[in-house]
Amino acid sequence: MNQVLHSTTDEQLIEQLSGCYFCTMVAVDPKSKAPIYCTKYSGSAHPILVNAAACLSCCEYKRHERLN
Numbered sequence: 001m002n003q004v005l006h007s008t009t010d011e012q013l014i015e016q017l018s019g020c021y022f023c024t025m026v027a028v029d030p031k032s033k034a035p036i037y038c039t040k041y042s043g044s045a046h047p048i049l050v051n052a053a054a055c056l057s058c059c060e061y062k063r064h065e066r067l068n
Contacts, residue, residue, distance in 0.1 A: 013052060020061040 010030065017023050022040035024047045029035060036055045037047035055061075 017055060017061050020055070022058075022060055023055065 014026050022038050023036060024039060025037040027035035034049035034051045036050050038050045039047045040058060041050055042048040
């Protein structure tokens with residue numbers, strides 16, 4: 001049950017972040033501590049790995065939702 005809940009939460013997170021301009025990819029490995037490839041924090045076209053908390057705190061995914 002706990003694994004199913006965790007999976008649903010991950011799917012919702014990925015759906016939210018899919019609209020972010022800076023998020024280039026989300027790794028599917030559930031054990032990864034930094035599964036999100038982000039170009040905003042790298043300062044270049046080459047993404048760095050960030051965790052979900054850093055990605056959600058930047059709120060770029062919300063800006064994209066408002067534009068659509």
